[in-house]
Amino acid sequence: MVKKHMKIDSHLDQIERVGRFVQEAAQDAGFDEMESYACELAVSEACENIILHGYGDDSTGEIEVSVRTEPDNITIELWDDAPPFDPANSPIKLDPSIDDPPIGGLGLVIMHRVMDEMEYNRREGRNQLRMRRSRKPPS
Amino acid sequence: MVKKHMKIDSHLDQIERVGRFVQEAAQDAGFDEMESYACELAVSEACENIILHGYGDDSTGEIEVSVRTEPDNITIELWDDAPPFDPANSPIKLDPSIDDPPIGGLGLVIMHRVMDEMEYNRREGRNQLRMRRSRKPPS
Amino acid sequence: MEINIQGYKRVTVVTVTGRVDSVTYSEFENALQAELEQGKVNIALDFSGVEFISSAGLRVLVNARKTVKNAGGRIVIAQPSQQVTETLEIAGLEVLFEQFPDRETAIAAF
Amino acid sequence: MEINIQGYKRVTVVTVTGRVDSVTYSEFENALQAELEQGKVNIALDFSGVEFISSAGLRVLVNARKTVKNAGGRIVIAQPSQQVTETLEIAGLEVLFEQFPDRETAIAAF
Ligand SMILES: Nc1ncnc2c1ncn2[C@@H]1O[C@H](COP(=O)(O)OP(=O)(O)O)[C@@H](O)[C@H]1O
Ligand SMILES: Nc1ncnc2c1ncn2[C@@H]1O[C@H](COP(=O)(O)OP(=O)(O)O)[C@@H](O)[C@H]1O
Numbered sequence: 001m002v003k004k005h006m007k008i009d010s011h012l013d014q015i016e017r018v019g020r021f022v023q024e025a026a027q028d029a030g031f032d033e034m035e036s037y038a039c040e041l042a043v044s045e046a047c048e049n050i051i052l053h054g055y056g057d058d059s060t061g062e063i064e065v066s067v068r069t070e071p072d073n074i075t076i077e078l079w080d081d082a083p084p085f086d087p088a089n090s091p092i093k094l095d096p097s098i099d100d101p102p103i104g105g106l107g108l109v110i111m112h113r114v115m116d117e118m119e120y121n122r123r124e125g126r127n128q129l130r131m132r133r134s135r136k137p138p139s
Numbered sequence: 140m141v142k143k144h145m146k147i148d149s150h151l152d153q154i155e156r157v158g159r160f161v162q163e164a165a166q167d168a169g170f171d172e173m174e175s176y177a178c179e180l181a182v183s184e185a186c187e188n189i190i191l192h193g194y195g196d197d198s199t200g201e202i203e204v205s206v207r208t209e210p211d212n213i214t215i216e217l218w219d220d221a222p223p224f225d226p227a228n229s230p231i232k233l234d235p236s237i238d239d240p241p242i243g244g245l246g247l248v249i250m251h252r253v254m255d256e257m258e259y260n261r262r263e264g265r266n267q268l269r270m271r272r273s274r275k276p277p278s
Numbered sequence: 279m280e281i282n283i284q285g286y287k288r289v290t291v292v293t294v295t296g297r298v299d300s301v302t303y304s305e306f307e308n309a310l311q312a313e314l315e316q317g318k319v320n321i322a323l324d325f326s327g328v329e330f331i332s333s334a335g336l337r338v339l340v341n342a343r344k345t346v347k348n349a350g351g352r353i354v355i356a357q358p359s360q361q362v363t364e365t366l367e368i369a370g371l372e373v374l375f376e377q378f379p380d381r382e383t384a385i386a387a388f
Numbered sequence: 389m390e391i392n393i394q395g396y397k398r399v400t401v402v403t404v405t406g407r408v409d410s411v412t413y414s415e416f417e418n419a420l421q422a423e424l425e426q427g428k429v430n431i432a433l434d435f436s437g438v439e440f441i442s443s444a445g446l447r448v449l450v451n452a453r454k455t456v457k458n459a460g461g462r463i464v465i466a467q468p469s470q471q472v473t474e475t476l477e478i479a480g481l482e483v484l485f486e487q488f489p490d491r492e493t494a495i496a497a498f
Binding site: 012015019033034036039040041044045050051052069097103104106107109110113114 | 293297299300301330333334336337341343360361363365368369370
Binding site for chain 3: 397398399419491492493495496497498
């Protein structure tokens with residue numbers, strides 16, 4: 001089991017760093033390139049939402065990221081001090097219609113489709129989002 | 140001064156050999172790739188005419204090829220035993236009209252445009268065609 | 279992100295390389311917008327060099343598709359990188375954008 | 389000589405490699421003929437791999453041009469090898485065939 005940790009300011013241009021951090025951890029856990037990319041994508045969407053919707057215009061916020069990997073498993077935790085929001089249980093529409101595709105809501109769709117489990121807790125006045133994914137057997 | 144000689148049967152598939160022979164000689168004489176290619180093309184046209192128009196259906200004929208090179212100069216001689224024909228002084232139309240481009244006559248046009256001099260002689264009952272080209276100053 | 283635009287008779291090829299995300303999407307959006315305003319409604323996106331595309335980039339795509347469709351045009355993707363194909367599939371949007379294996383076949387489809 | 393044919397919506401790309409001469413021209417002619425008979429009158433010739441083309445090959449080109457022109461089509465050359473460009477110029481036929489630097493621009497010209 002490996003644990004890694006990082007922290008960013010609530011700036012959009014910091015997301016790339018988190019993405020890379022998660023992607024590398026996923027590869028270390030034995031995920032293939034596209035599975036690792038998917039984890040990078042999901043966590044990037046989560047951070048974007050925290051920065052834009054959670055902190056809003058406030059760029060003095062922070063996001064803490066911790067990643068725990070075991071062989072074939074990755075668990076990512078995001079902590080922020082923005083107002084409470086539960087992405088794990090927000091209603092999402094997983095099957096967009098072709099005639100009227102959604103413009104909004106893609107971020108949550110991506111997070112839910114990539115991750116096997118999403119768990120939200122409000123702890124000590126902070127948002128805690130825990131996301132887990134296991135490596136898929138090669139199809 | 141270098142002299143080289145070869146002989147082919149009056150088969151179309153032998154022309155490639157003559158072309159390569161001439162092209163290599165031209166490169167040895169210091170011609171660049173496209174000038175050498177032009178010499179290959181001209182001599183191939185000459186051989187094609189001898190085989191098709193000179194010998195006609197008779198594939199037992201021969202063409203003798205001799206090449207003389209000096210720095211920046213190549214002289215090619217073709218000998219054949221077909222009926223007399225003078226490609227050096229045949230009428231050709233060097234400026235085809237765009238609206239009605241020629242279908243025939245291209246072989247002689249190419250030979251005359253590539254070569255600086257063409258000289259035909261009927262000697263000892265054979266056709267002798269001598270073609271000369273000097274290297275062009277780089278434009 | 280870098281954007282390169284090649285206008286042809288029937289199709290405009292927009293080549294994007296790098297990241298299309300919340301930081302860069304508006305540049306991409308503006309480039310497409312400029313083409314659409316000139317009446318260029320047939321677009322082939324060369325996405326071979328896209329390393330990362332997030333929902334911010336997908337939104338630009340979905341919006342552009344709507345605009346060109348209403349104008350009788352079409353937007354397709356030429357030689358998508360694996361990341362682009364993966365993202366479209368995760369988002370469930372792969373049915374919206376025809377994907378071609380190379381620029382040539384994409385261009386020839388217009 | 390090898391011939392490869394790629395049919396697209398508006399244009400057929402005929403890729404020729406090797407020698408187009410008195411030995412091989414009829415194979416080239418037949419391949420073009422087959423396309424023309426199917427009504428494919430917009431042709432892009434990928435001549436990047438042509439090492440040698442003699443008057444026998446040029447005659448095929450000039451004839452094909454006449455046929456497609458009469459049928460309202462067009463024949464162009466995509467990425468000609470140096471040898472092709474040189475031969476067309478020597479024969480004085482370069483004005484008859486538009487030449488494009490690559491397949492993409494040739495295809496997009498239709
Ligand atoms: N961290 C967050 N804090 C507050 N609201 C959020 C947060 N994340 C998502 N939301 C809300 O959920 C909606 C859907 O989010 P998402 O699926 O990422 O799509 P988008 O960001 O394009 O609207 C957002 O529009 C926003 O209203
Ligand atoms: N070696 C030859 N012997 C007899 N006739 C020839 C010979 N070479 C050329 N000709 C005549 O000159 C004409 C023009 O030749 P050329 O320019 O090569 O065009 P093409 O071979 O396409 O007719 C030929 O059609 C033929 O009548």
